[in-house]
Amino acid sequence: MDRQPGVSVRVKLTLSYAGFLMVAGALLMGAVWVFLLRYVPDRAKLYNPDDRPNGGPFPIRSALLEAFVPKAAAVLAFLLVFGLVGGWFLAGRMLAPLTRVTDAARRATSGSLAHRVRLPGRNDEFRELADAFDAMLVRLEAHVAEQRRFAANASHELRTPLAISKALLDVARTDPDHDTGELIDRLHTVNTRAIDLTEALLVISRVEQRSFTRERVDLSLVAEDATETLLPLAEKHGVTVETEGDIAPAVGSPVLLLQLATNLVHNAIVHNLPAGGTVWVRTAVRPGTVTLTVENTGEPVAPELASTLTEPFQRGTERIHTDHAGVGLGLAIVQTIAHAHDGALTLTPRPAGGLRVTVELPATAAQADG
The missing domain is CATH 3.30.565.10 (Histidine kinase-like ATPase, C-terminal domain)
Incomplete structure (x- = not known):
């Protein structure tokens, strides 16, 4: 099936990891800011002899906000970069088993059925997939070998009665005085065997398709x-x-x-x-x-x-x-x-x-x- 090019799964996973990390960081910063607002008053009387000789209320929240926002933005920018880089390597590591299965599938498509994934490690979803794929290749390879052997044997078996028929006809052509009745009987026997063999092959072919009603x-x-x-x-x-x-x-x-x-x-x-x-x-x-x-x-x-x-x-x-x-x-x-x-x-x-x-x-x- 022809498909339009799209974004790779690794890129999608990388963006997902980075996006999740950004959301988690933003929520964390928001939680810190809310926590600070609960315990920091809006204004307080702090006396600074240089700036406020007469003394006056100092806007603590505004000053805290001016100091917090740049630091929070820097942290989120770091999380974005960290999420993209780390997510890229993490996604590659997670998808490595799938890449091996894909390579084995491409080899099987090209006709190489002897290759196996043989994914090492403990059991998980990817290894279950690899083991199932290997089992499928084993059965497919055996089935193909059986079909090739069957086709070769069928060709040999069908060639035998045809060769006998040809030989009998050659005898009849070169020897017009040969007993015609005997020749017809032998041809009838040979053709009957060929018909029986052909019908048996058709039965096997139909049965293997499992198209019958149960x-x-x-x-x-x-x-x-x-x-x-x-x-x-x-x-x-x-x-x-x-x-x-x-x-x-x-x-x-x-x-x-x-x-x-x-x-x-x-x-x-x-x-x-x-x-x-x-x-x-x-x-x-x-x-x-x-x-x-x-x-x-x-x-x-x-x-x-x-x-x-x-x-x-x-x-x-x-x-x-x-x-x-x-x-x-x-x-x-x-x-x-x-x-x-x-x-x-x-x-x-x-x-x-x-x-x-x-x-x-x-x-x-x-x-x-x-």
């Missing part, structure tokens, strides 16, 4: 809907799905929370044992929060691998070679939706194999009060 949602009903939708897939893989739990009222987008539950149940089904696997879907109510937990059997998952599964395009090595590897954004979408609802996502490897995924969301006001 309303009361029962997570237990959401879990049941997701489970019923995926029952054919579970039967195809020979996986048993068990759903149980309490009514879990939360506030959020029914569509997005259904997407969250569907992604979790889908992952639990397709990344399970080859046969005889089980998926448990549970909802629970805790003080101030509600939880949705999806747990499945499967191969053991290393803790260091589990901590990376929510990152975009991260997949376990055992998942890449399956027919349901997906686009690598299932749990990333879940985490984005959970964070957009002020919730948290926790992934815990099961000792017997498989994974336990828990989504914790704030409960409704009535539930939290109860």
Whole structure:
């Protein structure tokens, strides 16, 4: 925003300090003068043989006023100079922390997010501001790094199906006798993957903007809907799905929370044992929060691998070679939706194999009060 040039805060504070000092000095001089008037008579008979040979009343107040006013004016002039000089240095000292925050903000504006204010000293308003600004820079730097990594990964993932499509088309051009049906099937598979990836990216983008309408949602009903939708897939893989739990009222987008539950149940089904696997879907109510937990059997998952599964395009090595590897954004979408609802996502490897995924969301006001 373009602004007209104005007086600096340091000058304003200097003038304020000097003005306050002048007012205080003037009040002090006025109080002294009033105090003197109470105890000094207006006229008194003082005999000065040189000036008043006949003797007469001497005007004490007038003489006192003539002596007091020049001294008071000199004191006020000194206070003005002292207030301006002292106020200038005092204002500079007081505003020094703010100057450091401003410099850090300018660096951040130019793209340097690694700089920190790190204001020393005990806690006060300026240090609270500096600490809050440093915390903002930490989050902003991490967010920018995550966005850059996400953009790079997305570009790589989108380039792969496009390159495959180009290669298939080149084969069809150079070899007219190639099986057209096989070529079309492969192109259909590749394009479907590209479409799924694009839609997943759009979902993440919309969710991060938090532009959705919030309303009361029962997570237990959401879990049941997701489970019923995926029952054919579970039967195809020979996986048993068990759903149980309490009514879990939360506030959020029914569509997005259904997407969250569907992604979790889908992952639990397709990344399970080859046969005889089980998926448990549970909802629970805790003080101030509600939880949705999806747990499945499967191969053991290393803790260091589990901590990376929510990152975009991260997949376990055992998942890449399956027919349901997906686009690598299932749990990333879940985490984005959970964070957009002020919730948290926790992934815990099961000792017997498989994974336990828990989504914790704030409960409704009535539930939290109860």
